[in-house]
Amino acid sequence: METGWWSNYRNVGVHHCTWPGVRCSATGSVIEIDLSGHGLNGSITPQIGALSKLKCLNLSSNNLRGELPSSLGNLTQLAVLDVSYNEIYSIPLEIEKMENLVSLNLTRNLIADMPSAIGLLTNLTHLIMNSNPLRSIISPHIWNLKKLMTLHLGNCQLYGSIPPNIGKLKSLVNLRLQNNMLVGPIPSSISNVTNLESLLLQNNQLNGSIPQEIGRLTNLITLYLLSNMLVGPIPSSLGYLSRLESFSLYKNKINGSIPSVITNLKKLTSLDLGGNNLSGQIPSFLGLLPSLSSLYLDSNLFEGFIPLDIGKLKNLTVLHFPNNKLTGSIPLSLLHLPNLWHLSMASNLLEGPIPHEIESLNTLRYLDLSDNKFSGPIPSQIGNLSNLTCLVLANNNLSGRIPQQIGGLSLYLLDLSHNIISGDIPSQLNSQNISNSMSSSLFHLHNLRYLFIASNLLEGPIPHEIENLKALEHLDLSENKLSGPIPTQIGNLSNLMYLILAKNNLSGRIPLQIGGLSLYQLDLRHNIISGDIPSQLNSQNIDLSHNLLHRVIPSKFGNLTHLSTLDLSWNN
Template identity: 30%
Template sequence: MAQSQAQFLISVTLQTLTFTRNNLNGNLQFGMFYRLKRLQSLILSLNEFSLLPEPNTNESLPMLMSLGLASCNLSEFPDFLQRQNNLTFLDLSYNNISGQIPKWFSIFVYMRFLNLSGNSLTRFPQPSVFPDWKQLLGLDLWSNQLHGPFRVVPLATMQFYFFSENRLSGTISSMICNASNIRVLDPAKNNLSGVIPQCLSNLSSTLTMLSLYDNNFKGGIPEFQSSTCSLRMIDLSSNQLEGPLPRTLANCRELAFLNIGNNMIEDTFPTWMGLLANLRILILRSNRLYGPIMEPQNDSVFPMLQIVDLSHNTFEGFLPSKYFHCWKAMRALNISGLSYLGESITMPVTWLQGLIIEDYDYSMAIINKGMALNYAKILEYLMVIDLSSNNFTGEIPKSIGSLEGLHLLNLSHNLLIGHIPPALNGLTNLEALDLSHNNFSGETPQQLMELTSLAVFDVSYNQLSGSIPRVKQFNTFDSSSYKGNAGLCGEPLSKKCAGPDNVAPPAPAAGDDHEGSNTLFDNFDWKIILMGFARGLVIGVVLGQGINIGGDNLFVRKFGRRYRGRRA
């Protein structure tokens, strides 16, 4: 009797029930919740069970304010939702729901956050119901099959727009600027075109993340006029943007991630960004940047920079030796914790749940011969320099050897000369080194044998001579690491070293053929992706299309994992 009374008391008084991320499996009869008459929040997301159809009964589910059914194997919108007009938070992400968003969504007039990401939805409701939701804060439709024109919800309340990875077309209307409280705008990876609305500059005091990559935007990058710019992440890569980099980016003092790669930007190196004290990732690859990289006036510029990609431009002159002194973050060695690069935001949902904290984790994918090796998170201490495919001349400065924290270094496809400096042995954490397609001469320094973390090594198509070291990890590199150097001999090449003392044959003359390689970091590509609220927002950096690494590479095992549909 006492047990029955306790069960009745629970059914009468329970207001919040959460079973998220508990690995529950089997079938779940939804009717079991009908007796919880005071239930206002029900979160069943991210388990392994399947919801069974509603029972044929006169009872009905209590009027909920929050409902989470993410990853519950739903194939359609549950019918009971048509009677839940008090909902303020609804998460149906990572199911198998297809077709049009139904018209009856118009009943959700109190909706504050809607997440339908990771489904197969094709169309918006006609007419659109979203502008009628006067309290709407966030809308997440990431990774569906939505097509047609991009729908702007011009509400002053709106803070989060997630439309990436769909098939949306048309332009971004200037009505977006009516969302005066917007914090995140992400219609990346669609078929959008036209110009980026200049009025976005008026929102830079509230906007923290702007992701427009992989569309067809043209024209210039908007100026960021506000002296109180709050932007921390900007990804405009893989568009058709042109003109110079806007100098008003210097107003964005909180900027940590900037990716404008794969456009047609024509400018010199942005030395004026050096005062951005929080900038950690700078990606300007594959543009029309030109000229020498002038040495900085002081050593306090770019203090936090740790991933820099300037590849596939037409920079010239010497490598920026003084910048190697300035990039102090790359000289730090801190592997004590498992913290990751990214952001956190707070999102108000209901009075019952208060604030939800969602994480944006930068993620990285290396693409090798069309196969993506993805990194769901980037450890905070990862350091990368890619200056490949430019016109840099002169020798490698010894100062680069001070960047003890560096993991990947790519100087390939330049006009560099001289010997490979023994000072590179200071890069004690280096895992990938590409010096291919230059004019280096002399022998491979014995000091490089001290780089015990080195998993990928490429000095092909230079003028190196002498015997190839075969000790420690250098025993693992095959002939592709050394081809195109007529003066090299010994394993793994077929050419044996001459004489009893293994005297190397003479080095080839300058101007020998440098053609015909697929180099280590050739065709890097970087992307930023926002991947939906259901598993915490994951922001992606992609570097790829040609890193020649093996499946059991130390770098992969240390930093990477295969891509998963949602974060665990």
């Protein structure tokens, strides 16, 4: 009662065994307290140490502060202590008396020192201390914990190397040292920890090659080595990890080719080899990984054709190949992957038309074919991809008109910039000109936030129906042949932050309604806009240069305290 945690029950006469979060033994002794997420404040009272029969104490996800009370040392029967997600900053030495402690969870606190007493908790099987500012080497006291099955020290600002002593923790099943500042090689002694199922070492500064001995960890299910500085080839011993389901080497300096032994990993669901120096052709034997659902090979030195056998991976949901030197066309076998929702082949040397069979990818949500040499028209069948939310076809040689069918999608991003697309911007469809109209379309995209059609051959006016794009934040129609006035309806796009209409043939005045927008960038340069400058303009960056504007610069511009750049040159 002295804790104040059950103050509402102080005078009610209700037996303490019926209080919220309290569980008692048959004799009425408190054996479990679970007040997780109960909004508790202040420090943990020393009286907690009087509950000598307590076996489980869960005070996680509260606002508890300060030091854990030394009286916790009296809780010699305590097996589980969870004070994660609080603001505890110190662990008392008396913790060493908690000889029956099996699980200690201190995640997301303010603990800056791991006391040596933790090394005396020889029955501990789970030590979870993610997200504490330890700012030290990995504590040598940990190597005494021979029963440890779970060791989580991720995001603790640890530095130094991973000691060879890691190999002493032979009971370890889960090891997480991610998001630290660890350096040096992965010690070969880690191969002694043969029960290991999960090894997370990502986001450190580990270097050297991946030890061949890693092949002894035959129970591994998850292996994350991403975002380090590892070099050398993928070791052939990887083929012994037959239970492996998720493997990431993203963003290292791994070279050579993908070894054929990878086909032994029949349970592999996620393979991420992106951001390395892997070279040669993408091997066709990747098609022999029947469980694979995501394949990332981006930002390497792969060349040659995309293998047809990738089309055998019927469980594939993500296929991510950008930033390589791949040539040839899109294999039709890829267009019959029934579960694919993410397809990116951007920044390669792919050519030919975009196949109309792409409509078969009816689960597709994200399609990026930008920065290639694709030519011909945008296939109207893309409009049949009813789940598509992101379509990026920029920086190709695509021609023809924007197909009206795109207007039937639920896109939030449409990027067709830097092509040779012609015609007008699709606006209202009416029955009289169905055969030759560009369509209804673009302005039915009510979820569209980003619209980029810059650097094409579009002509005609900007349709006033643009006001229907209520969610639009970024509009770039620059470097086309658009003409006529800027529609006043743009002023109704209340979410707009970027309005870029530079290098067209737009005429007339700057609409006053644009002044009602809070823009980050307003770029109307290189048009034939005339009249005076509206004093209401409100943007951090304004470029109205190379037009026919005249009269005076509005004095109100002096009040735009957030104005970063203003270019009014080459006007009248």
